[in-house]
Structure formats: C-alpha cells, structure tokens
Amino acid sequence: MTLAQAVDARLRKGIGRGEFMAVIWPSRGQEAVAAGLTAALRPDDRLVTTYRGIHDLVSKGVPLTEVIGEILGRSIGASRGKGGTMHITAPDQGVALTTGIVGAGVPVAAGLALAFKQQGLDRVAAVTFGDGATNTGSFHEGMNLASTWQLPVVFVCQNNLWAEMTPIRDTMNIDQVVDRRLAYGMAGERVDGNDPEAMYRASAAAVERARTGGGPTFLEAVTFRFEGHYFGDQQKYLPAEELAAAREADPIPRYRQKLLDAGVLSEDDLTAIDTDATARVDAALAEVLAAPAPELTELEQDVFVDMEGIPS
Amino acid sequence: MSETTTTTVLQALNAALDEALSADERVFLLGEDLADPASGVSHVTSGLSTKHGADRVLNTPISEAAIAGAAIGAAIEGRLPVFEIMIMDFIGIAVDQIVNLAAKARFSSGGRTPCPITVRTASFGGLGNGATHSQSLEAWFMHVPGIKVVVPSTPADAKGLLKSAVFDPDPVLFLETTALYGKRGPVPSGDYTIPLGRADIKRAGSDVTIVTYGRGVYDALDAATALAAEGIDAEVLDLRTLVPLDLPSVLESVGRTGRAVVTHYAVEFAGPGAEIAARISSELFGRLRAPVARVGGRYRPIPAAANLEAAVYPNAERIASAARATVGYDK
Ligand SMILES: Cc1ncc(C[n+]2csc(CCOP(=O)(O)OP(=O)(O)O)c2C)c(N)n1
Numbered sequence: 001m002t003l004a005q006a007v008d009a010r011l012r013k014g015i016g017r018g019e020f021m022a023v024i025w026p027s028r029g030q031e032a033v034a035a036g037l038t039a040a041l042r043p044d045d046r047l048v049t050t051y052r053g054i055h056d057l058v059s060k061g062v063p064l065t066e067v068i069g070e071i072l073g074r075s076i077g078a079s080r081g082k083g084g085t086m087h088i089t090a091p092d093q094g095v096a097l098t099t100g101i102v103g104a105g106v107p108v109a110a111g112l113a114l115a116f117k118q119q120g121l122d123r124v125a126a127v128t129f130g131d132g133a134t135n136t137g138s139f140h141e142g143m144n145l146a147s148t149w150q151l152p153v154v155f156v157c158q159n160n161l162w163a164e165m166t167p168i169r170d171t172m173n174i175d176q177v178v179d180r181r182l183a184y185g186m187a188g189e190r191v192d193g194n195d196p197e198a199m200y201r202a203s204a205a206a207v208e209r210a211r212t213g214g215g216p217t218f219l220e221a222v223t224f225r226f227e228g229h230y231f232g233d234q235q236k237y238l239p240a241e242e243l244a245a246a247r248e249a250d251p252i253p254r255y256r257q258k259l260l261d262a263g264v265l266s267e268d269d270l271t272a273i274d275t276d277a278t279a280r281v282d283a284a285l286a287e288v289l290a291a292p293a294p295e296l297t298e299l300e301q302d303v304f305v306d307m308e309g310i311p312s
Numbered sequence: 313m314s315e316t317t318t319t320t321v322l323q324a325l326n327a328a329l330d331e332a333l334s335a336d337e338r339v340f341l342l343g344e345d346l347a348d349p350a351s352g353v354s355h356v357t358s359g360l361s362t363k364h365g366a367d368r369v370l371n372t373p374i375s376e377a378a379i380a381g382a383a384i385g386a387a388i389e390g391r392l393p394v395f396e397i398m399i400m401d402f403i404g405i406a407v408d409q410i411v412n413l414a415a416k417a418r419f420s421s422g423g424r425t426p427c428p429i430t431v432r433t434a435s436f437g438g439l440g441n442g443a444t445h446s447q448s449l450e451a452w453f454m455h456v457p458g459i460k461v462v463v464p465s466t467p468a469d470a471k472g473l474l475k476s477a478v479f480d481p482d483p484v485l486f487l488e489t490t491a492l493y494g495k496r497g498p499v500p501s502g503d504y505t506i507p508l509g510r511a512d513i514k515r516a517g518s519d520v521t522i523v524t525y526g527r528g529v530y531d532a533l534d535a536a537t538a539l540a541a542e543g544i545d546a547e548v549l550d551l552r553t554l555v556p557l558d559l560p561s562v563l564e565s566v567g568r569t570g571r572a573v574v575t576h577y578a579v580e581f582a583g584p585g586a587e588i589a590a591r592i593s594s595e596l597f598g599r600l601r602a603p604v605a606r607v608g609g610r611y612r613p614i615p616a617a618a619n620l621e622a623a624v625y626p627n628a629e630r631i632a633s634a635a636r637a638t639v640g641y642d643k
Contacts, residue, residue, distance in 0.1 A: 046389070079422035087420035096388050097425065101412050107378040108413065111385020111393075118340065118367065118391065125385070137405070141378035148373060302423045303457050304482045309509040309556025310457075 001031040001196060004055035005252060006277040007064065010285060011054070011071060012231055020289065022071045024085055026227035027055040029194075032251035033128070033158050033221040034059040036199025040207045041126060046096045046112045048105040048127040051086040052158075052225070053098050056128055062090040064284035074291040081294035082302065096125070102163075103136030105129060106155065110142050113151035113210070124210040126154040126203075131177050132163025140183075143218065147184040152210035154203065155186075155218045158193065160225040165237045181218035193221030194251035224249070316468075316498040324467035324499050325356045325488065328474035329394065331503065333364045336392060339478060342370040342379055343396030343432075353398050354434060354490060376402055380409035380431070387429045388417065394478055397433040400487065401444045406431075407452070414483040415458030430477045431485045435526070437577060437625070438491040442616035448526075448578040448609065453485045454554050454587070460484040460508055461554040465529040467497040469552055472506030480508060489526050509556035513565070517547035520571040520635045523562055523588055525551040528575045534628035535635060544639055554584055559591055566592050570601035571638040575626050580608025602641035605634040 008028050014020050027034075034055040041047065041060070049056040057067050062078065070077030071085045078088045086100030096112055099105040109127035116123040133139055134157055146153045157177050161168050174180070181188040187209060191202045199221060206217035224246035228235040235243070259265045265273075303310055319327070332339045346352050347361035347369050361369035372379050376397060383393035397403045403410070410431060417427035437446035453461050462477055462484055464470040470488070477484040514529055515536050522532040529550045536546040549565050551558060566572045572592050574585035589604040607626045615621050 048385075077422075079420055079424065082422050083420040087416065089417075089421040089425040091424055096385070097413070097417070099413065101408055104381065104408060104413060107375075107381025107409065108385040108388070110378065111382035111387070112389050113385070114382055115386040115389030115391045118386070138377045138381060138408070141373070141375035142381060144373055145375055145378040145382060298422075302419045302421075304418070304460070304556075305426070306556075309558060311557070 001035045001252060001255065002273050002277040003280065004031045004034060004058040006281045007058050007067065008054050010281045011068070012227065014285070015231055020072055022073070022085070024054065024071060024231045025052040025229065026225065026231055027052050029224045029226040029246070029250065030158055030160060031055045032196040032199055032255065033156065033193040033223055036196045037126060037128070037154070037156055037203045039200050040203035041094070041124065043094060045124045045126065045207070046094050048097045048099065048109045048112070048125070049095065050098065050105065050129055051100050052130070053088070053128070057088060057090070057095060057098070060095055061093045062088070062095055064280060065287050066090060068284050069288045069291060072288055073293065074288050075294045076288060076291040080298060082298055103129060103133040103138040106133070106139045106142035107145060109153050109155070110146040110151050113146065113153040114149065116152055122211050124152045124154060124207050126156060128156045128158055130163060131157055131159040131161065131168050132171065133157070134177055134180055135171055143181070143184045143186065146216040147186045150213070150215035153216040154206040154210055155216060157218070157220045159220050159222050162225065162229070164229045176220065178218060178220035186216055186218050187214070188218035188220070190220045190222065193223035194249050194254060196251065196255055223251070226250070315501045317501050318496055319467050319499050320493060321464070321467045321470045321495050322354070322356060322493040324471035325474055326358060326360070327499070328471045328478070329357060329360060330363065332394070332475055332478045333360065333368055336479070338390065338392040339394065340368045340370065340391065341394050341396070342372050342383060344372055344374055344398055346396060347371045352396060354493065356432070356488070357396070376405035377409055380406035381413070383429045384409055384414050384417070384427055387427045388425055392428055392478060394430040394432055397431060399436045399445055400433045400449055401436070401447050403433055403449065410459065410483070410485070411456050415456050418482060419458060426481055427483055428481050429483045430480070431483070432488065433485070434488040434490045435577065436490045437614055438621065440616055440618055440621060443613035446614035446621070448576070450485070450487055450554055451578055451583050454584060458483065460556065461487065462508060462552065463487045463489070463526040463554060464552060465492065465526050465550055467495065468499045469506060469512070469550070471499050472504055473508065473552060475505045476508050484508070487526070491527055506552070508553045509558055510552065511558035511561040512550045512552055513547060514550045515546070515548040517545040517569065519545045519569055520573060520638055521547045521549055521565040521569045522631060522635065523549045523551065523572055523574045524576060525554065527577050528626060531626055531628045531631055532575060535631035538628060538632045539635055544635065546635055557588070562588065562592060563595050566596055567599055570599060573605045573607060573631060573634045573638060575607040575631050577609050577625055579611055580606055581611045583608045602638035605638055607631050607634050
C-alpha cells in the first residue's frame with residue numbers, strides 16, 4: 001500500500017511541477033483493494049488491470065522502473081515506451097494486460113482462466129475494473145461465460161463510486177453492484193475496499209474457490225478515488241462533504257492506526273516503511289529519467305513477428 | 313509432387329481445422345453452435361467435436377465480445393484459439409476486443425505479450441439476406457496495424473492459408489466467403505501450408521492485370537475468358553492476403569502488362585482497392601499505360617432482392633468493361 005501510494009504521489013508531484021510529462025489516472029485511495037487482492041494471488045496467477053492500475057501493478061510486484069519507465073515513455077519501461085500507462089504488461093510478474101477500454105478486460109480474464117483449465121493448471125485469473133465498467137456489454141458477456149464454464153476467475157470491481165464525472169447513482173438502478181452477479185449464478189460479496197485485511201480475506205476465499213474448481217467469484221470492493229478521474233481533474237462535480245467523508249475512510253492512515261493499536265508495528269517501523277518506499281521510488285525514478293527515450297527503430301518492430309510486406 | 317484430391321472449400325476448411333487440432337494440443341475452437349451435431353451454421357466444423365472432444369471445440373453463448381475476449385486471454389496464456397464469428401456483420405460486437413486488444417498486444421507490450429488468435433468469419437453476401445448479413449468489411453481490419461487479413465478463394469488456398477493462420481504468431485482475420493463454400497478444386501493431400509502474404513497468379517496474361525481476391529477471383533476469371541474472345545489477354549492476380557500485402561507481385565504483374573483493374577466485393581469507396589490502386593499508381597506512374605481502374609461493391613447497404621443485390625456487386629461484365637477501357641486508353 002505504501003509503495004503504491006508513493007509511486008502515485010511521486011508521479012503526481014513530478015507532473016504537477018513540470019519535472020516530466022506523463023498521463024496518469026491516480027489510484028490514491030484504492031491501495032487497500034490491490035494490496036488485499038494481490039496478497040491472495042500466487043506469483044503465477046494472472047492479473048488484468050486498467051488505466052487506473054498503478055496500485056495493482058505495484059502490488060503485483062512489477063519492478064518500479066518498468067512501471068514508472070513505461071508511464072514516462074522511456075526505453076526501460078515495461079514495453080520500452082510503446083505502451084504507456086494504459087498498456088502495461090508484465091508476464092514475469094503475472095500482469096497479463098492493462099486495458100484502456102472500459103470493461104474490455106473482463107472477458108479476457110475468462111480466457112486466461114480457460115487456458116489454465118484446459119492445461120489442467122491450478123492457476124487463477126483476477127481482473128480489476130471500476131463500477132462504470134459493470135455497465136458494459138463486455139462485463140456481462142464475460143461474467144456469463146465465466147460462470148457458465150465455471151472458470152477460475154476472480155472479478156474485482158473497484159467501486160470508487162464515480163465513473164469519470166458521473167456518480168454511480170446516475171448510471172445504475174441498483175444499490176449494490178455486487179447484485180449483478182446474481183444474474184449469472186455467481187458467488188460473491190461486497191467488501192470494505194478500504195480495509196486491506198477484509199479485502200485479503202474475501203480475495204483469498206475467492207481465489208481458493210477458483211483454484212479448487214468452485215468457479216468464479218465477483219467481489220465488489222467499495223472504495224474512493226481521491227484525486228479525481230485523471231491527474232489534474234479539479235473535481236468540480238464532487239460535493240465537498242462527499243470528499244470529506246471519503247477522506248475519513250482513507251485506507252492508509254486507517255490501517256496505520258490499526259497496526260499501531262494492535263501493537264503489530266511501532267511508529268518507528270511505519271516511518272521506516274515510508275522512508276524505504278520513498279527511497280525506492282526516488283531511485284527508480286532517477287534510473288528512469290537517466291534512461292534514453294525509445295529508439296525510433298522501435299517503430300519497425302513488434303507490429304508482427306514478421307514485418308515483411310507490412311506497410312511502413 | 314504430392315497427390316491431390318478434389319474437395320470443396322468447405323471440406324478444405326474443415327480439413328485444415330481437423331489437422332490443426334490433431335497437430336497441436338494448444339489449438340482449440342470456440343464459437344456459437346460449433347459442436348456437433350449442429351456444427352455451426354455453415355458446418356465448417358462438422359465432426360470436429362466428435363473427433364477431438366467437446367473441450368477442443370467449445371460451444372459458446374451468443375456473446376461475440378466474450379468469445380473474442382476469451383480467445384485473447386487464452387492466446388496470451390500460450391493457447392492457439394480459433395474463434396468463429398458466424399457472419400462477418402456480427403463482428404462489430406467483437407471489434408473492440410480484436411482491434412483494441414489483440415491487434416495491439418504485441419506492439420504495446422514491446423513484444424512481451426503476443427496474441428496469436430485466429431478469427432474465422434464469413435462474408436455471407438449473395439444469398440439474399442440483406443443489409444446486416446452480407447457485408448465484406450475487410451477494409452476495417454486492413455486499417456488497423458497489428459492484424460493480418462486473409463481471404464482465400466480456392467479449396468487449396470483455403471486449406472493452406474487457414475493452417476498458416478492458425479499457427480501464425482500474430483492475430484489473423486480469416487475471411488471466408490459463404491458463396492464459395494461449394495466451389496470444388498484440387499487440394500494437395502498431406503500436410504501443406506501456404507505462407508501468408510504471397511499472391512497467386514490464377515491466370516497468366518499480358519495485356520492487363522486484374523488484381524482481386526476471394527469471390528472477385530471467379531468474376532475476374534470469367535471476365536478474362538470473355539476478354540480472351542476479343543483478343544485481350546488478361547492476367548488474374550489473387551492477392552490471397554490483404555495484410556501483409558504482396559505488393560512486389562502486384563507491381564511485377566502490372567509492370568509487365570502496364571494496366572490494372574482492381575476488383576472486390578467490399579464497397580469500392582474507401583475500400584481495399586483504393587489502397588492497392590494508389591500503390592500501383594505511385595510506384596508505376598511512368599510505366600502505366602492507363603489509369604488504374606476499380607470495380608468494387610456500390611456504396612449501398614446490401615439489398616435483399618436478388619436483382620438488386622447483384623446490381624450492387626461487381627461482376628464479370630463490369631470487370632471486363634473496365635479492362636477494355638484500360639486497354640483502349642492508349643490506343
Ligand atoms: C468503452 C469505453 N468508453 C468510455 C471510455 C472513457 N472512460 C475512461 S475511464 C471512464 C470511466 C470508467 O469508470 P469506472 O469503470 O467506474 O472506473 P474508474 O475510472 O472509476 O476506476 C470512461 C467513461 C473508455 N475508456 N472506454
């Protein structure tokens with residue numbers, strides 16, 4: 001959580017003061033969802049995330065230089081600068097795809113899970129998406145297919161209550177997104193997405209169900225996005241009381257306090273974790289900024305394996 | 313020389329899928345109604361689920377986005393999925409997955425995440441089904457870097473190209489033509505493939521090159537027969553693959569004949585022929601003996617009535633008259 005927050009914060013700071021240029025969809029506020037989910041996944045499980053996926057990527061263990069490098073469009077990025085924030089993949093760490101099309105990752109996760117099933121592997125696919133994504137056809141088609149075929153998938157709706165500038169209450173006539181699973185006969189539950197332990201418990205149960213042949217699960221993790229839709233979003237549409245109430249439930253100070261109260265970690269321990277996270281992010285950023293821009297020859301590769309007969 | 317057998321395009325496609333399923337356990341098929349006994353609306357997959365099992369030939373819900381998405385996910389995990397979009401007009405629902413995920417996966421990942429899907433679909437035109445069951449939308453996909461586009465015309469090409477498509481490391485749109493399923497022709501037996509991106513001369517000639525693919529090949533051959541009676545010797549070049557495009561073969565042929573007619577069933581306006589004609593014109597400007605002519609589908613939704621539908625598509629007569637005009641141009 002701390003590391004994901006540190007990456008997001010450092011990028012916002014750097015863009016804000018003109019240190020570098022990049023496009024990001026901040027994930028500040030949603031760290032607990034990613035932390036709980038990815039802690040329940042094995043390294044060989046697969047995750048499909050979205051443009052708002054910095055916390056997911058960092059939590060899944062994608063090297064910081066690859067995440068930051070890709071977001072800044074440098075040659076040491078995960079895709080050598082050809083993907084950008086919305087298209088990061090990291091097969092070694094199990095990030096199969098990042099999607100910039102709302103809802104598109106849902107059926108893809110079903111396909112990953114189908115491949116595991118076909119190969120007799122006990123691996124699991126997880127996919128994260130927003131509340132808005134659950135209004136798309138891809139979401140419904142993917143949910144139905146995964147349930148019909150009883151595929152090992154965990155669908156995680158990061159319900160931050162807003163889709164771009166539109167509140168959830170304006171886009172669906174149900175109180176709880178989790179109810180959508182009922183149409184597909186799928187297991188699921190609504191989770192406090194600001195509580196990493198609750199998120200872990202729910203994810204672990206869903207992953208266990210998937211791994212042991214019990215089929216897919218739909219989790220609705222209720223959370224909030226503090227920084228708006230994109231970096232620079234002034235959030236004029238967001239009532240001040242709603243933001244204030246959401247800040248009360250900020251998962252990071254809340255979890256710090258919980259760890260202190262339980263005597264698990266001391267203030268010094270927590271400070272050391274913060275310091276370490278900041279140092280790691282700074283070091284990665286320095287490496288990224290020192291790395292060259294991608295060579296123009298990148299444009300001659302990777303459209304297809306064989307580029308013969310391919311228009312320039 | 314290997315032996316040949318005579319089969320239909322439909323049987324050749326079935327054989328290609330059968331052999332691919334036998335050759336490699338990573339290959340599997342998915343789509344609506346594919347399994348026996350229905351074996352798809354077109355029956356291309358007839359017998360395959362019985363032979364290879366229901367876990368290799370998957371019946372799906374009517375969910376084009378999910379079919380494509382699931383194929384993409386499986387491909388990313390190292391499988392070789394071949395999915396069927398029953399009729400090309402329905403592909404709109406899956407275009408997001410094909411265009412925005414599959415076609416971009418390799419490039420956007422810097423080569424880390426290949427996506428070797430094969431999309432089998434059929435242009436259903438010519439059967440009187442009207443506007444939403446008859447379109448030839450290959451230009452949509454030619455326009456997107458990252459997906460290959462293959463359109464076979466003969467049984468041999470259908471088999472050889474489909475096997476190449478299935479094992480190609482990149483996404484391929486394999487466009488079948490329902491009206492050609494019954495065409496018979498020789499197919500080499502045994503394991504043979506045709507590489508993607510190589511055009512084929514279906515009739516040699518010296519006066520004009522008719523550049524075409526798919527259904528257009530047969531109209532072009534008929535046109536060539538008619539032209540031969542008038543002393544005009546037309547060459548018929550079947551592109552077979554639109555991406556990659558075998559431009560060297562096109563330029564070689566047109567360089568020899570000095571004249572070109574490009575014909576296809578897709579809408580002529582902003583269609584595949586626009587690109588091909590432009591390439592020929594710019595590469596062979598000084599050597600062309602006439603402007604490049606195009607004969608494509610008219611810019612109309614496909615009508616249902618047989619006479620109207622026929623009037624929208626190209627035909628041998630329209631192609632022959634375009635060829636005559638190019639030959640007469642410098643006389
Ligand atoms: C298919 C599609 N339509 C519209 C957009 C533009 N868009 C980007 S993010 C977004 C809101 C998505 O909201 P939600 O799914 O709740 O996710 P969040 O951004 O809140 O994490 C929209 C409409 C898009 N990327 N894809």
